[in-house]
Amino acid sequence: MTGPTGYTEFRQRLYRPRVPLLWWLRQRSYLVFVVRELSSVAVGWSVVFLLLAARSIMRGPDAYRQFLEWGARPWMVLINLIALAFVVFHAVTWFNLAPRAIVVNLRGRRLPAGVVAGVHFGAWVVASAIVAWLVVG
Amino acid sequence: MIRDLVVEITDFMAKLPRITPWLVNDHEPPPDTEHLQTPLELGEYKQFSMCINCMLCYSACPVYGIEQDFLGPALIALAQRYNLDSRDEGAHERIEVLTAPEGVWACTFVGECSRACPKGVDPAGAIQRAKLAAATQSLKSFLLPWGTR
Numbered sequence: 001m002t003g004p005t006g007y008t009e010f011r012q013r014l015y016r017p018r019v020p021l022l023w024w025l026r027q028r029s030y031l032v033f034v035v036r037e038l039s040s041v042a043v044g045w046s047v048v049f050l051l052l053a054a055r056s057i058m059r060g061p062d063a064y065r066q067f068l069e070w071g072a073r074p075w076m077v078l079i080n081l082i083a084l085a086f087v088v089f090h091a092v093t094w095f096n097l098a099p100r101a102i103v104v105n106l107r108g109r110r111l112p113a114g115v116v117a118g119v120h121f122g123a124w125v126v127a128s129a130i131v132a133w134l135v136v137g
Numbered sequence: 138m139i140r141d142l143v144v145e146i147t148d149f150m151a152k153l154p155r156i157t158p159w160l161v162n163d164h165e166p167p168p169d170t171e172h173l174q175t176p177l178e179l180g181e182y183k184q185f186s187m188c189i190n191c192m193l194c195y196s197a198c199p200v201y202g203i204e205q206d207f208l209g210p211a212l213i214a215l216a217q218r219y220n221l222d223s224r225d226e227g228a229h230e231r232i233e234v235l236t237a238p239e240g241v242w243a244c245t246f247v248g249e250c251s252r253a254c255p256k257g258v259d260p261a262g263a264i265q266r267a268k269l270a271a272a273t274q275s276l277k278s279f280l281l282p283w284g285t286r
Contacts, residue, residue, distance in 0.1 A: 015145045019202035101265035
């Protein structure tokens with residue numbers, strides 16, 4: 001280990017390459033990672049928008065109508081379309097990574113990564129269908 | 138990597154003992170017997186035992202470049218190698234180190250460590266599995282505080 005001077009107990013200075021501020025632009029994989037992290041902001045916005053919708057419903061028909069008018073403004077539609085794109089990107093990249101964390105052994109065999117990811121995507125489709133049915137149907 | 142075949146390993150070696158990189162087993166079998174494992178038990182950890190300490194994963198990891206205290210991909214993969222070994226009983230000792238701020242939670246899953254690994258060890262996968270194990274352990278101890286560790 002090093003002390004505050006960066007030297008080891010053997011008076012050997014450790015080599016620690018400096019990480020540039022724009023390290024995430026050096027490689028495509030780093031950029032994809034940073035975009036995935038940033039897409040969490042869009043996920044957060046989607047939750048806030050949903051909570052605002054729920055609050056307007058609780059406050060009665062007038063408040064709900066006002067919320068719908070606010071949500072139908074062009075700039076709000078644009079924000080939500082951008083947010084949707086980021087949320088889909090976030091979900092797809094995250095579900096693709098899920099098999100790396102979840103290892104399932106069935107009857108002495110490891111479940112293929114495609115199956116683990118497929119279960120996630122399947123659950124996503126089912127949940128979306130239920131929500132669509134509740135809203136539209 | 139400093140130069141070809143010159144690898145900075147000092148920090149790795151200094152942190153190495155913290156993850157208890159050996160088999161912890163208080164119930165050793167008698168000396169004249171072997172501790173047999175099934176192919177499935179071997180397969181659980183074999184991938185993580187293939188590390189050759191080349192430090193390429195440390196070079197590829199931006200978190201390690203920024204956070205000097207981070208244990209790093211290879212060390213956590215090594216901890217998982219022992220945690221997943223059916224002969225080992227030291228997972229509860231290692232979890233303290235792995236769940237410390239400089240442990241698994243510092244990893245943001247860039248995944249470049251696994252792409253850089255020449256032996257297909259997948260340290261990023263090991264870290265995510267350790268995170269899941271730690272979260273499951275925390276949930277269990279919260280829901281069943283009287284249960285065993």
